[in-house]
Amino acid sequence: MAESNAMDRAQIYALLDRTQRVLTLAEQAQEALRLLSIKQVVQVTSKGELDPDGTVSLIAPSTIVWPENLFASVFVDGLHAETTIKNFLTSMAVIPGLYQEVRSAQGGLLSRLFNPFKSQAGDQAAFDLMVKLDELSPQEADVSRLVEGVHAARARQAQGVEIFPGVHGLGERYLESARTQLAGAIGISTPHFESWDAAKLSLARRVVQRYSNDPNSEFRLKSEAENCLEDLNAQRVEILLRQLPVDALRTATSHRLRFGSLDSIQVSSVADVLRTHESVLTSVPGIGPQTAQRMKAAAQTLKQEALGRQTVSIGEDATVAAIELVRVLARFDQTESLTPEERARRSRVLDYVFAIPPSSQTYIVVSDGSAEAKDIFDQFADDLRWIEANPNLFYPQSITTPSADIWQDYLNRPAHYQSLLATLLGRDVEGADELLDQSTLHRIRELKLDATHVKDLHLRGYQSFGARFAIVQNKVLLGDDMGLGKTVQAISVAAHLTATEKDFRTLVVVPASVLVNWARECRRFTDLPIFIAHGEEKQDAINAWTNTNGIAVCTYDGVRAMDIPAPGLLIIDEAHLIKNPSTKRTQAVRTLIDASPYALLMTGTPLENKVDEFVNLVRYIQPDLITRGMSTMQADDFRARIAPAYLRRNQADVLDELPERTDSIDWIELTAADRAAYDEQVRAGSWMGMRRSPMLSPTPKDTSAKMQRILELLKEAEEHGRKALIFTFFLDVLDELEKHLGGRVIGRISGQVPATKRQELVDALSQANPGSALIAQIGAGGVGLNIQSASLCIICEPQIKPSIEHQAVARVHRMGQTATVQVHRLVGDETADERMLEILAGKDQVFDVYARLSDSAEVPDAVDISESQLAAQIIDAERQRLGLDG
Structure with a gap:
């Protein structure tokens, strides 16, 4: 048997070479199996999201970490590669031993003569090895093809992963796999992909970098204001905690606390507990380490709650932080005057530059393919075109150092500075009625208020929107809650129309109790001539007013008693006073409303409480909105119907720094x-x-x-x-x-x-x-x-x-x-x-x-x-x- 199995030296060496190739294939197969077994997913180290919901993202290829086996997995998909390789490696289990046995049996002639039994074993091992290799031959071919393909796929992936067709010639299967995994990493189930030239963002990066280095830029001033406000609120919390007795700690923990004689170590407030080390607290009889820890934890809880309840109010204590905050706001007040839309655009451009990672390559744009996503990307592209046309809005600012008595100026004009703070921090709210149609909203947002005749007035976001709403809609009812600044909105409307219309005059009709107040507010915030049409010489005041571009202020009774030509803008304060159309006062005012191209009625009376009265008020300004049965409509339906004529904002809707x-x-x-x-x-x-x-x-x-x-x-x-x-x-x-x-x-x-x-x-x-x-x-x-x-x-x-x-x-x-x-x-x-x-x-x-x-x-x-x-x-x-x- 041994003799029949004997091979000559040439056959043995050929067998060993063949075995070595199979062993090398096994090593390659083992590596391929390791690669295919990796459970990695795509990682995006930095993605530029154009919206908070991640609907649209710009991704630089350099920020994508692809799985090592991305292309290899695509190649073997459907080939049962892992099973084939595992079976092959299992069948290979005996081959390394046989290989070593055959090799060790090969010696010189003397070795074979003096150890015939070893020679016979080697011959048997060679025969067994040859049989096993013959059995593996079909598997070897399959595994060889798999290993070769995996190796080639890995080498191709090293040249770069693509998701768009191109001269690279990458197959659709590989492109589709890359897109699918990238979408999964971003969290979009039905992705839409497109490429975008990175060079289009280069101008924005240059101007933003210059802008962010300017110490007087809004970007830098906002950061300074936030730091000042943080210090200011920390001081306020410290004052509060000094006023809270230690008993207040019981409200912040479920544990029973024993305070012993804390007075003996001068601990009487929550602030004292925070400041005192646990070792000192435990020196008081009755307070052990656990109680001291719980006291400190409860005090920290109260501190965090107090910090969370702080507002963005400046206050009136002339602390270092408060004065510095006012200085920052005074600097901001001197910078460029932007419309809310321009400020929003510039803020978005800053967000783009800081959020989107730089790239010298083409960006990958990933979206959910919706109409909303298209609008977001279109806005992004439009914003970049806007910055190219208006780079001056990012130029360095030249301002005057605030005066030494800036705090007194703040005390004289706190509302002005508080409005500046809200704008700088980006906390202003537009206050748009969600019921307004998109066309009207677009016209309102595109309108820039002319400030030629305005002085010492900084409108908050919702106030600016209210003024522009009144201008765009011609005749409206402004029903803002008490204290939201209906007067300054009306004055802004008058100033804008006077600057943009020819031979324009404004008439303000008010209750006698606020006539003087209106006159003073008009003088304070505009440079227009003001006429008080009241008293024995009221008609003379109206006659003088008709030859100017000024503002006349008169009472409801004055409207009945005087001959008043139609103004360009009619402002009616406390408009609920003309809710009854049968009174002579209402009829006199109604005549002026009909004759005026612009009318602004103002009242703080809530609409929802008196729907029937508002039907009359709306009929005066936009009668086309009135339909049969409106007085019996549900409040929501009524609001939807009269949205083009009526705007009301509550304090909670537009002021997030309450209490103000x-x-x-x-x-x-x-x-x-x-x-x-x-x-x-x-x-x-x-x-x-x-x-x-x-x-x-x-x-x-x-x-x-x-x-x-x-x-x-x-x-x-x-x-x-x-x-x-x-x-x-x-x-x-x-x-x-x-x-x-x-x-x-x-x-x-x-x-x-x-x-x-x-x-x-x-x-x-x-x-x-x-x-x-x-x-x-x-x-x-x-x-x-x-x-x-x-x-x-x-x-x-x-x-x-x-x-x-x-x-x-x-x-x-x-x-x-x-x-x-x-x-x-x-x-x-x-x-x-x-x-x-x-x-x-x-x-x-x-x-x-x-x-x-x-x-x-x-x-x-x-x-x-x-x-x-x-x-x-x-x-x-x-x-x-x-x-x-x-």
Whole structure:
């Protein structure tokens, strides 16, 4: 048997060579099996998403990490490669042993002569090896083809993965696999692919890089503002935590905490707990390591909750962070003035450059193929064309360093700076009605407000939209919530139309109680001539107005009494006063509406509550929208029908920094009886009499103009679910308030009311109906109480020390307040009230005063002066105004 199996030396060597080739194939097959077994997926290290939802992405090929076996897997798909290779390797198991046995049996002639048994075994092994190789031959051929193909696929992948057909000649199977895996990595199930030239983004990169290096660019200023605001809020939280006793920790943990005698180590507040090391806490008897850890954890929880509740309000504490924030905003105020659309475009271009990774190759654009995705990419391409046409919007800015008294400027114009902050941080909301059709929205967004006649006015995003809505739609009803700035929107409309239309005039029709306020606001925010058509010479004012491009302000009664030519723009404030079409007042106003090319009706009365009244108002401005049965429509259907004519935004919809303060000075024109009583106090030289006279009724049958304004404010408060806190310095004014407000007053706080009783009154206000009021002597109710149930604060007369007003308003505007706080300061026109403002704040400087954020500000402001000095100056000024001897 052995003899028949014997092979000559040449056959043995041929067998060994054949075996070596098979062993090499096995090694290659093992590597191929490892490659095919890899479970990698495509990874995109950096993708440029054009929208938050990832609908459209720009991908640089260099950012894609493809699986090592991408092409190999495609090649073997359907060939059962892994099974074939595994079977082959299993069958190969005995071959390495046989190979070694055959090799070791090969020796010289002497070796074979002296060890015939080894020679015989080698011959047998050679025979077995030959048989096994013959058996493997069919598998060997299959595996060889597989290994060769996998190797070739791997080598082709090393040259680059493509997803689009081209001169590279890559087969469709490979292209399709690459597209499928790339889409899976991005998370798009039905992808659409296209290529995009990377060079088109190069200009944007250059101008953005230059822009981002400019210290006065909006990009850099925003970063500075965010840092300042972070510091400011951290300081506010620190103040709050210092005021919270350690007992507050129990509200932040489910564990029972024992505080022992923490006072012995000077730990009395949550801030103290955060500041004190655990080892010091455990030195107090009764506090072990576990309790100390829980106390620290609870304190940290309260801190994080407090930080999360902070707003973007600047406040009134002149801290380093607050002053620096105001400086940043003053610099921003000097930079270029962009429309909301231009600012949005520039912001998007910045996002593109920072989000899309640089590439010298062609970008891969991946989308879901929807119409929405097409719109997003079209906007992207249009934005890049826009930057190519407007690179100047990214040029370095030249500004003047803010003055040393910038903080005082902020105190004089807090709303202006707060608006700048909202715009800079990108927190402005457009406030568009989702019911408006796309064509109208496009025209509104394309309109750029002309600011030629505007001064000292920075509109928030929703205010700009409201003004442009009124211009595009010609005649509209603006129903924004109280405190959202309907007046400045109207003034912006008037300024724009005056600048863009020929021989254009504006007429403003208002209740008598706000006539002076409107006139002052118009003078403050525009350079247009202002005419007050009121009193005996009202017709003369209208006649003078007709020959100008100015703004005339008159009352509803004045419209009935005068001959008024049609204005270009008619503004109707408190438009709900003309809801009844049968009254003579409404008919007179309606004639002007019909004759005017533009009309802006304004009211804060919620539409949803009085649908039938709004049918009349809409009929005045856009009668084509009125159909039969509208008064009985559901509110949602009604809103959809009149959307082209009506725009209303609630505070919660457009102000995300709630609670916010809206401050206003209500200029009150005294009635004839008020004036006579006030002048008598001036003649008598009575300082206190002059201060309180405008609030007191001259006769039992009269109601003072200031009291009339308070009644109006409380009626509005009732409609909007608000409660009021009313402050005065004088006890007899409290009596007057109780007399005229009647059941609205739930109580009064004065120096004679004990502290416990005061808190009972505060609790009663929280349970009272909207429109209710708590009245208080400012020295007694202005400190020490948290009256957060009130969101309307009325100050009946200016105070000698502004710090007293700050503390009073802080009763409602403080942490825990959830509603926007409205502050109204009643100032009699041409009275000691006005003289006080001139002396304390600078002549003709109309300003809003923000409340302090803490009770620690007991030191009078720098503008506080002695009362005797102030009284003497004002008495002299008023006597001179009346022509009396000094």
